[in-house]
Amino acid sequence: MIERETISAHEINKYDYCPYQWYYERLYGRAELRRLYAQRNARLHLEDSMSANFRKGEGYHQRSYFLLRLRRMAWKIAVLLFAAAAFGGYVWVKYSGMG
Template sequence: MAKETLSAHELNKYTYCPYQWYYEKIYGRAELRRMRKEYLEELGLEDSTTANFIRGEAFHRKLYRQYRLRRLLGKIALLALLVLILIFWVMQYVHV
């Protein structure tokens, strides 16, 4: 028979992450650990700490590439604007 009441610990888990609470209720903690281990093995990772580190490193590498690209595009746009201003400035004095 299923338990009809929730403990304070379960309520705390639910408020932290309803999905985690739900899946733990459906599958059980041991099955979730087994599924997580299987998932990490498919990715070629040994433990969750390593997995989190590798994902975080990839995230920051991508973010830094985007940052550098935006800076480069900003510099190119500024240079193009300066060239256009110079061209218009020169054209004013050439036609006079």
């Protein structure tokens, strides 16, 4: 299905959001993916799979972004603890009569 050799800014945004979605849509095309979804849903007797897939994808991204925010917060806390320890060491040396 890949017809074009150029990638638009919209596709870059889609890739940034979810590389898997971008790849399969680029490989098969949106219409073919919808047909495959409908075929699979009929075979498995599923009803509203598009919204179910949306919820699964949304859950995936929420977990990913939660972990990203957790790592960023851990880094900030580590820097603050290091600064507090350095300041505490400075104060202790200055006022304990050692400096």
